[in-house]
Every structure is written in C-alpha cells, then in structure tokens.
Amino acid sequence: MDAYAAMVPEVDTSWPGAGIGFAASVDQVRKLTFPVVFGQVSLQPWQLAGFSGAEEWWNWCRQDRAIAGEVAHAVSDLHDLTNGFNEVEQKNPAAVTLWRMARSNLEDVANTLPTTFSHDSVIQPICMVAELSMKAALVWDGVDPDSFRKGKDGHNLSSLARRMANARQHRDDLRVQAVVDALPPYVESRYKPAGLKRLQVVKLALGVQFIAASSLRRIASDDLALPRDLHRELFAPFAPSDHAEYAGSYRGTSGTVLVDRRISAQSQLEPGRDYEFCPPGEVAPRMATLLKNSRDLLETPTQTVSKG
Structure with a gap:
C-alpha cells in the first residue's frame, strides 16, 4: 500500500x-x-x-x-x-x-x-x-x-x-x-x-x-454486532463438550437442545413457589427488543434539568 x-x-x-x-x-x-x-x-x-x-x-x-x-x-x-x-x-x-x-x-x-x-x-x-x-x-x-x-x-x-x-x-x-x-x-x-x-x-x-x-x-455468517458471539467466546470453555451450543445460543434456538428448554427457580418473593422464566420461544424477540431499546437510549440526547 x-x-x-x-x-x-x-x-x-x-x-x-x-x-x-x-x-x-x-x-x-x-x-x-x-x-x-x-x-x-x-x-x-x-x-x-x-x-x-x-x-x-x-x-x-x-x-x-x-x-x-x-x-x-x-x-x-x-x-x-x-x-x-x-x-x-x-x-x-x-x-x-x-x-x-x-x-x-x-x-x-x-x-x-x-x-x-x-x-x-x-x-x-x-x-x-x-x-x-x-x-x-x-x-x-x-x-x-x-x-x-x-x-x-x-x-x-x-x-x-x-x-x-x-x-x-x-x-x-x-x-x-x-x-x-x-x-x-x-x-x-x-x-x-x-x-x-x-x-x-x-x-x-x-x-x-x-x-x-x-x-x-440474515444470510451470511458474519455478525459482528451479535452479542451472542461475545457470549460464545467467553463461555465456550465452560460449556459441556457434547453441548457446545450452550455458549452463544438463546433458549428456543431451533436445531439445538435449547429449542424447548424451560427454566425455573425457587421464588424469592413467594417462598415455596417456583418462578418460571421467559418461555423459550419468546427469548429471541425479547432480546431483540432489549437491543433496540438500548440503542434508542444511546441515541437520545441527555437532558439537563435545571433546579429552581
């Protein structure tokens, strides 16, 4: 050059x-x-x-x-x-x-x-x-x-x-x-x-x-903007060897064991009851909304409120 x-x-x-x-x-x-x-x-x-x-x-x-x-x-x-x-x-x-x-x-x-x-x-x-x-x-x-x-x-x-x-x-x-x-x-x-x-x-x-x-x-393999790539890079060493897709995949991802994976935990607000997290099919759309809202917030000018 x-x-x-x-x-x-x-x-x-x-x-x-x-x-x-x-x-x-x-x-x-x-x-x-x-x-x-x-x-x-x-x-x-x-x-x-x-x-x-x-x-x-x-x-x-x-x-x-x-x-x-x-x-x-x-x-x-x-x-x-x-x-x-x-x-x-x-x-x-x-x-x-x-x-x-x-x-x-x-x-x-x-x-x-x-x-x-x-x-x-x-x-x-x-x-x-x-x-x-x-x-x-x-x-x-x-x-x-x-x-x-x-x-x-x-x-x-x-x-x-x-x-x-x-x-x-x-x-x-x-x-x-x-x-x-x-x-x-x-x-x-x-x-x-x-x-x-x-x-x-x-x-x-x-x-x-x-x-x-x-x-x-949507078509090619490059997706530098995808946060899941960072997730995959960080957590791949901790994923089971026979389930590498655990790192970098949302629950609900077709073609993986996560497609129907539901998750629940004991409720901290209501002891004795289980709290079920977002259904698998809703994870990707909700993450898309989160990403959009985050970008919108970044693009919104900070407003200074004057104190009287």
Whole structure:
C-alpha cells in the first residue's frame, strides 16, 4: 500500500479497500474504508476511521461513551456488510447486483456527507441503499426481480421491510422498520427539499447502512454486532463438550437442545413457589427488543434539568 501510494498519491482518498462506509460523532461524519485483509488481524474502530491514535478518536467522539458506542456499531455494520457481500458474491447474480448497487450508493453518501453541509442531494442515495439492499435479500429468497417493476409497491420501503422480515425473521427487524418509517417520501424528495436538518440526515444515513448490513446478516455468517458471539467466546470453555451450543445460543434456538428448554427457580418473593422464566420461544424477540431499546437510549440526547 505504501509503495502504491508513492506512485499514486490520491490513493489516500480514493482507495476503495474492501468496502466503504461511515461513522458519525453527532453531525460530523467520517468516511470508513474497510481494509483488504490477509490472514487474521486485530482492528480498532479508530484505525478504520483513519485516526492517528485512540486519543484523537476519543476526542472526535467528544469523550462521550454513547457516541463511541455508536461508532463501534457503525464499524460492526460495515464489517458485516463487507464480509457478508464477499461471502455471497459468487452466488445468485440478480441479488448480488442489487447489493452491489446498494454499496455503490452507500459509497456516494460516504463521500458526500463528510465534505459538505448541503445534504438535500444525498437523500436519494440514502433511500436507494435501503431499497436496493432489502430487494436484494428478497431476490436471494426467490422473489422475481421483475416483480418490483410490475407491482405498485416497488418503491414502498415500508412494505419491503415487512416482506424482508416475513421472509427471514431477525433481531434487527424492529429497528429496520423504524429507520424505514423515518425516511422522507421517496419520490417527492427527488424534486423538492425534504426539510430535514443535517443531524436528521446523518441519523438516516447511519440507519440505512444498518439496513444494508442487516440484509446480509440474515444470510451470511458474519455478525459482528451479535452479542451472542461475545457470549460464545467467553463461555465456550465452560460449556459441556457434547453441548457446545450452550455458549452463544438463546433458549428456543431451533436445531439445538435449547429449542424447548424451560427454566425455573425457587421464588424469592413467594417462598415455596417456583418462578418460571421467559418461555423459550419468546427469548429471541425479547432480546431483540432489549437491543433496540438500548440503542434508542444511546441515541437520545441527555437532558439537563435545571433546579429552581
């Protein structure tokens, strides 16, 4: 890379790496270039964002843990989108073409938002990222690509989100629908300003990056945003050798002995009675709700109450 940069200096700004995305600190947007990796490497969020060190990155995050957490989520989304696309790239050409177009629009957003405060022109590629990635997931699952042109809901993003959720239920579904519902009217925004502030546009851009990643998380094996991976890593040494799935799996997970596993314990409030925990089939949906609520709290500005 250094030798190539010596011959072509503009590579520092134009090198596509394995994938392009972005992260934000409030309304300040930073382009992320996911590197081409050989073997195993350890990368920190500040490295992907092009900072010289962790301190510079922490200052850019305004020394705010919530902002730093959102940057980490954005890096996770870019990781899952990039590696997920790499995993499916040689299969289902129609779906892959749609994902490739979604990534191209995402790159347009990544090149525009960090360098200009004029944000009306970026609404269309933001909407296109959501539309193309959700259509890609549907085509992967057998939907005829031509059907989008024939039906009246071809640009109905809310309908596409529901169809994607029905085809492959996922913990991301609630947040995907929330992002889609917040997008401005798709066709109208082509011809007149959507009336959004820059901060709103930045949040929508991060939201559609999440949708693009989610469309591939449902299909490919990469899921850096999944807390169960951390659970698996931490607790794998303690799981029985013949039941490795105990680490990193929710109760209710099909194909495991946990699919119908119920748990109860003696009640501390009512001695002599047993308290039964959440039924197996409800664990995954409840965890998805918990994750969404946690993200919503992280995105909610802290309010200072004045004392009279």
